[in-house]
Amino acid sequence: MHSDLDADEAWERLRASRSNPPARANTGSRRKTYAAALEQAQQLFHAAAVVGPATSPVLAFYGLSQAGRAITAAAWSLKGEDWNLDTHGIKTTGFHLPFPDIEIRTDPPGTHGSFVKVSEALDSPVWEKDPLRLEDVWDLLPTNLHYPLTTRDRLTPLYTDEGSIDAGDHSLLSAFVCNIPDRVVKAGTREALADFLTAYPVVAQHESYSTVGPALPNYVRYDHGGGQLSMNWLMPDGVGTGFDGMATMAERQAHLRAMTRRYAGGRYFLPVLGSMKRELHPLMAWWAVLYALSMLSRYQPAVWGTLINVDSNQFAVPIERLLERAINHLPVLIADTITEVTT
Incomplete structure (x- = not known):
């Protein structure tokens, strides 16, 4: 139901916007942050495209995180210093659990973590008390429709x-x-x-x-x-x-x-998960999944090496496919999201 998108064209759109940044990113420190963050995001995504799954989630996540700084710098809805991000605003626990059951939580609403503030700009919910399972967020991505992690009943787009x-x-x-x-x-x-x-x-x-x-x-x-x-x-x-x-x-x-x-x-x-009042924005679903994978790759390298072993692990191919799609889909989603928060 969807096609691979032209990431190069999306990066051209984003680079072209830097000479005349949109909305609140057109002056001062917000303009400088917008340009610098997009340059870093592009370089990180390009680096992620030329390495294997052992390290690509780290690069892809930080590319998305830097793009988030450009999004908040430009967003009309974030005034004063609300656009300025400091921490991740999201955390993962339960690395001892099966891969689909890894737990994801966010910081509370109103805090300045990246996930929280970008979510605010996109009218996308955060959660702090009841964790989401990785599988539940994984299933929110249209690219994963044919890549289930388990045989459980799914809620997909x-x-x-x-x-x-x-x-x-x-x-x-x-x-x-x-x-x-x-x-x-x-x-x-x-x-x-x-x-x-x-x-x-x-x-x-x-x-x-x-x-x-x-x-x-x-x-x-x-x-x-x-x-x-x-x-x-x-x-x-x-x-x-x-x-x-x-x-x-x-x-x-x-x-x-x-x-x-x-x-x-x-x-x-999109489905509304748990106690949330509305659905996650697709960019934030990507953010949560890539954050969890990057944390596994960085802090649990032996576990991650087992998960991406195509000779012995059922999750290896779905993970590979997800990371390939991240390189193709996220630049377009980032460009569309900047348009969304500035119009």
Whole structure:
């Protein structure tokens, strides 16, 4: 549902922005930080691309961390010295546990750690009391859809496409929700779908969906398992400037964008984990995963060496694939995020 992106083009966009930095990064120390942090980020990502998985997570994480400094320097929402970052703002524990069960926590809201302040700029939640398991955050990345860490039931991003929006003369937003898990599609009941969607509150607010037979969900099944479903949502009050007061395509597209997060040129409904009030921004999901991998690589090198051994470890190939995608996807996500916080 997504494609590899042009990292070189993204770095060109970012380099071009440095001569005339956006938003609050256009003067003073914020401008200097914006330019220097992006230069460091690019060099760290380029270095990560030419080494193996033994050390690439350290380089990729610090590349993302430096890009975070550019993001906060530019962000309109961060005033005064709120943009200035000091610590990581995130920590990992439980390295003695199985790889999927490594625990990730963040510093409290309002602190100046990098993860916390970048999350604030992106309206993305932090958590401090109840840890998230690495597997749960791993599954938030669209690139990991086909790379599960265990056989547990997963909560993964649900892809949607603006091209699937129904342009009919009605007052609803109608679009396909894709990548519904096989367990839900096989169950085939309204109850199974409703139970699954409790983790996706935005999707759960649907007005109706395509049905078959005795009002059962009319899934389009995939050959490899799982499927998609055409779903309908009410448009916001006061929207409807088209013919006979119906919603226009532009209004429907805007509503779908408001309900989803952008990633790799597509739009995704993301689950809300645990006690969080909304979903993690994709950049922050990447941040949490790379931080955990970098800490393993730096402080548990023997354990990390075992995990990336393709001859003996089931996690080695998924880890390799994740690190390859980090090099391709993150520059584009960073560039898009800077646009997001400055418009």
